[in-house]
Amino acid sequence: MNQFVLQQGKSPELRLFPHLLEVGIRKNGAIQLNTFSATKTEALRLYYIIDGKYEWRIDQQPYLFYPGDVAVVMPGISFGSDNGVLEIGSFTWIHLGIQQLENGHILPGKWSGLSENEGAAIGKILSLNSSPVCTGFTDAGKILKGIHAELFGHEIGYQARINHQVDELLIQVTRHMTKQSHPGRDFPKTFMRLEEVLRENLSHQWTVEEMAALVGMGTTLFTERVKSFSGFSPINYLINIRISEAIKLLKRPDISVTDIALDTGFYSSQHFSTTFKKLTGFQPSEFRKNHLRTK
Amino acid sequence: MKCVITIELGTNGIRVFAFDLQGRVIASMKGFYPTFHAEPDHSEQDPEQIFITTLYVLKNLLNEHIHPKKLKVYCICFSAAMHSLLAVDKNGNPLGNAITWSDNRAKQEALDLRASALGKKLYAATGTPIHPMSPLLKIAWIRSRDAERFKLTSKFLSIKSYIIHQLTGEYLMDYSIASATGLLNIHTVTWEADALKYAGITSAKLPGLAPVLATAGKLKKAYQQSLGLAADTKVLIGSSDGCLATLGDGVKEGNATITIEDSGAVRVMGPTVLQDDQMRFFNYLLTEGCYVSGGPTNNGGNIFDWFARQFGEFSNPFDIEHSMQQLIEEAAKVPAGSDGLLFLPYLLGERAPIWNANARGAYFGLHIKHERRHVVRATIEGILYEIYSIGRSLAEQRNIKSLSVNGSFGTLPFCTQMIADMFNRPVRLRQQSHSVSYGAWLLSATEMGLYPSLDVAARTVELPDVYKPDKKRHAVYADYFGIFEKLSHKLFDEFEAIGKLQQKHAVMEMPVKQKIKL
The missing domain is CATH 2.60.120.280 (Regulatory protein AraC)
Incomplete structure (x- = not known):
């Protein structure tokens, strides 16, 4: 032409x-x-x-x-x-x-x-x-x-x-x-890159499709690989990071529980409280009282 | 019916097993946590994520496999990777991340101390080689390079001590983990005054010492409720992964155990320590008067991983197991000794037996008739020659009549047979169950009174699968090993020279930090 x-x-x-x-x-x-x-x-x-x-x-x-x-x-x-x-x-x-x-x-x-x-x-x-x-x-x-x-x-x-x-x-x-x-050779490396993006965008409501697409995989293969590598489903692994980050924020006095909930990607402080208590046995506010740095 | 839960806090994640009282596995689960490398030489893990992962995996295992069967959890027994360090403030809150064994930031401190008379004295007293992995040197690093953190630190813990403190409120460290800190006198089982002085701390900055069979307090109420465990569930402090892998393989007088995961080690157990002027071996404490001694290598299964990633066929995307299997099938077509091709596996520098951080990898003896499959086989042989080399240095002080093997790389049948041939000794291994967890089960069973002592417990271990050595192949390996060993020493100057050049010409790699807006 x-x-x-x-x-x-x-x-x-x-x-x-x-x-x-x-x-x-x-x-x-x-x-x-x-x-x-x-x-x-x-x-x-x-x-x-x-x-x-x-x-x-x-x-x-x-x-x-x-x-x-x-x-x-x-x-x-x-x-x-x-x-x-x-x-x-x-x-x-x-x-x-x-x-x-x-x-x-x-x-x-x-x-x-x-x-x-x-x-x-x-x-x-x-x-x-x-x-x-x-x-x-x-x-x-x-x-x-x-x-x-x-x-x-x-x-x-x-x-x-x-x-x-x-x-x-x-x-x-x-x-x-x-x-x-992600040339399909090094899943641990691919997973760590994804991990980094998730951490930097924790407040985003990630879907499995988005996560899979981000590393160039279909949802089925992605879920299977994540599960066999990490022991968790992609969404459960994400919850894991969310709670871990939330714990760190709860130990700081300058940020409200609601803000922590939203910053770490929970729909609401209610959703955060329920998930947090299910895993740790504590309400976020109780946990904060026990651990606040300025105590 | 009662059951025992074991939790292994490993380098790449957690493994939780449930055993019945006959030592049979009821269920197991794992959970990954990441290692961060924010700067070159730094290897860190997030203590909060490790704790959450522990709770998450434990809870899933209990809900899916234990509570539905109405099993009563008698105890939860811990094991952990050695040499981790976590500073916490007066409220028990972490000051930064935990520093793992593979962190190299204290390399200058290690070089200086290793060359000094004090270094020799501390090695003899503590059994821990003077190396950046040692918490002794990490504390010294924090004192001189991170004064603010040092000042705020109320306790220097291990990762396991932190997790146990979260669960029970107690600050404790077991003898095994303590003996790998470089701060414990393994002969008197007390903190070593000279080591404390070198680190610039008093024993008040360290957790309380506890024997491996000790109970580390009671689960906090909130965790009893969230996990559905009874108030009388014991939390056993347990031991280190290295010591428990040795116990779990039933190692006794006259045998040694080889672990090859990413990295590797050869270990023996006995009532005396291995003395060594060259500081090649570690001596860690299982219980008073029972030492697990041996040598660690940096270059194990991770080197074959590297090889597979670079040169394997990836017909299934992200399926490294499949591509490794194909490589091993290729390697199996080549005779022992790879027709005279040798591989030095020092891609990550090396600890035992040469203790040379500058060491690098090399293929030696390449000939026009060598094919791709020879390179594959030579790579595996090189990794195992290094294991054999550690075994030989141990054999200077101990009579090794038989071997056991554990770890994901070592238990590949192709590797296990090769180990038997190189050592010219029968090799036993355990299928399925995991030696560290089984060691933790033996420890729990001893605590329950099922065995009168750990020694008796170890004697009950049966490893059914035996690989017998082949004399002909042994003779071939023995011939080539002579050159392998010579090369690993002979290249000392060139290792250092190429390491320096690699550093000089290194293009500064920018950390992959994409600024992302969402």
């Missing part, structure tokens, strides 16, 4: 797809200056390398891209190359207008066939991921090619197909990212 750039508001091809902000292919025959400077946009930007080798900066960090790699640029993150240099080669891209929540997560819009939970989980995993590079990910190139063909082909059902394929792209990028950071 030849080079093209379609832009929302300018190109009639995108009229039915307000969430597609930009779609394009570029074939660059000679090194050019001042054409690819760093920019920040509100879109989720995906760039797939077809040919050549590119050195781009994402969020100030330099990364090298080879054919088959995908750059995943989150909304509000700067992306471009030093001095705006554009090296020889070709690549294709898509900019998705995506809802960004206050907590930094992203949500696909109404066009998406993803359920609210799945969409939120994908948005969270993309936001939590530390590496913006998917290496050796040729499937992404195929999906983008399919989107291009539908955009220009206008065959029956193309509107639905394009939205399906954008969903497909989001799902595959997410799966690829999690599998890449």
